[in-house]
Amino acid sequence: MSDLQQYTIETAKRARVASRELVRANGQQKNAWLKRSAELLRSGSADLIAANQLDIDNAPEFGLSVAAVDRLRLNKARLDAIAEALLDVVRLPDPVGEIIDSNVRPNGILVTRVRVPLGVVFFIYESRPNVTVDAAALCVKSGNAVILRGGKEAFHSNTALHKILATSLSEIGLPADAVQLVNTTDRDAVGYFLKLNQLIDVTIPRGGKSLIERVAAEATMPVMKHFDGICHVYVDRVSNLSMAEKILINSKCQRPGVCNAAECLLVHQAVAATFLPRIGPELALHGVELRCCSRSLPHLSHGTLATDEDFRTEYLDLKMSVKVVDSLDDAIRHINEYGSHHTDAIVTSDLAASERFCREVDSAATHVNCSTRFNDGGEYGLGAEIGISTDKFHARGPCGLRELTSYKWVVHGQGQVRS
Numbered sequence: 001m002s003d004l005q006q007y008t009i010e011t012a013k014r015a016r017v018a019s020r021e022l023v024r025a026n027g028q029q030k031n032a033w034l035k036r037s038a039e040l041l042r043s044g045s046a047d048l049i050a051a052n053q054l055d056i057d058n059a060p061e062f063g064l065s066v067a068a069v070d071r072l073r074l075n076k077a078r079l080d081a082i083a084e085a086l087l088d089v090v091r092l093p094d095p096v097g098e099i100i101d102s103n104v105r106p107n108g109i110l111v112t113r114v115r116v117p118l119g120v121v122f123f124i125y126e127s128r129p130n131v132t133v134d135a136a137a138l139c140v141k142s143g144n145a146v147i148l149r150g151g152k153e154a155f156h157s158n159t160a161l162h163k164i165l166a167t168s169l170s171e172i173g174l175p176a177d178a179v180q181l182v183n184t185t186d187r188d189a190v191g192y193f194l195k196l197n198q199l200i201d202v203t204i205p206r207g208g209k210s211l212i213e214r215v216a217a218e219a220t221m222p223v224m225k226h227f228d229g230i231c232h233v234y235v236d237r238v239s240n241l242s243m244a245e246k247i248l249i250n251s252k253c254q255r256p257g258v259c260n261a262a263e264c265l266l267v268h269q270a271v272a273a274t275f276l277p278r279i280g281p282e283l284a285l286h287g288v289e290l291r292c293c294s295r296s297l298p299h300l301s302h303g304t305l306a307t308d309e310d311f312r313t314e315y316l317d318l319k320m321s322v323k324v325v326d327s328l329d330d331a332i333r334h335i336n337e338y339g340s341h342h343t344d345a346i347v348t349s350d351l352a353a354s355e356r357f358c359r360e361v362d363s364a365a366t367h368v369n370c371s372t373r374f375n376d377g378g379e380y381g382l383g384a385e386i387g388i389s390t391d392k393f394h395a396r397g398p399c400g401l402r403e404l405t406s407y408k409w410v411v412h413g414q415g416q417v418r419s
Helices: 003-022 027-043 045-062 066-072 076-090 130-141 152-172 187-193 209-218 241-253 269-285 328-338 351-360
Strands: 099-104 110-117 120-125 145-149 179-181 202-206 231-235 262-268 289-292 303-305 319-325 343-347 365-368 387-389 397-399 405-412
Touching (some): 003 120, 003 145, 003 179, 003 187, 027 076, 027 130, 027 152, 045 076, 045 152, 066 152, 076 130, 120 130, 130 145, 130 152, 130 179, 145 187, 152 179, 187 209, 202 209, 231 328, 241 262, 241 343, 262 269, 262 328, 269 319, 328 351, 343 351, 351 365
Parallel strands (some): 120 145, 145 179, 231 262, 289 303, 289 319, 343 365
Antiparallel strands (some): 110 405
């Protein structure tokens, strides 16, 4: 057995022990840890920024884009925001021990379902150091130990942040191993962790498509994941076109590089000749390149003819595919075939159409008359999120505290036996 493989096993074993100790922690202790971590983040900002600068200096070596460097960068304002996010988690109810439902059976036994932690989470993510703190906060608050494996681009930043999280765990009297950071950037370590299904309960990858595909292929434990965010905005035959314009521009242009940004516009044939000439110049003003079907292209002077692959592409950029559809049925068929089951929106004044869209579109989130950009843990009222899942088991959509729990059955009786 190699030293690296032995390291991964020992790390996972320590996490398993810590997860069992966390079961005894109450909400006050976990909140005290979150508050103390926020204090240390603010008081230690100078050291954190210095560590982050090492990563910024190394960014050219990793070929990071300007946008990627910006996501990597920490400053006092961003550290204050990270600290405030910890306090937001403090304000969320502790899910552990929540009674989901209960009933008294005819024989008198009381049957309850109680929310419990998943156990040990292996969390793999790229570049953004604030995710280190968000993931640790959500995992520990929901009673889980977490093994963090950040990207090599943020190694120094993540190491400095982890030191604060571990220090505050010890100060509060919680197990320091409840939050561990993988101390190597060797990619083989990930493969070893993914084989430890006896010690790790769930893996959560958050990053690019190649990372998700690797984890899905190699993991021996359940994985909470999403592959792509091919999100649609469908403008129905009866709709407020001013509203549709506002929703589309926000869905595509507010932050085009995120998973809940719209990648495809579908327009009902009844309004295509009116809406497309109206929205085309506005999209051009925002710098959006258009890949158009043969029916939409005549209405969009700056578009080019789309291929079938364009409708299956998550651009994560100022690019968008456009298609004219014959009916609501046609729109639903297109989304279910070409989409990624992430977020899809309808703009309509027809209640029956909106109900059919929400019932028949097979996505983690369906939005009626609002932007796809609202598919977010904070916007849904979950607080911070550890990711957005397009799976159906065991969590779907934004994954917050409750999605990091399972449940157990607890049964109380007074001596009953089964006949």
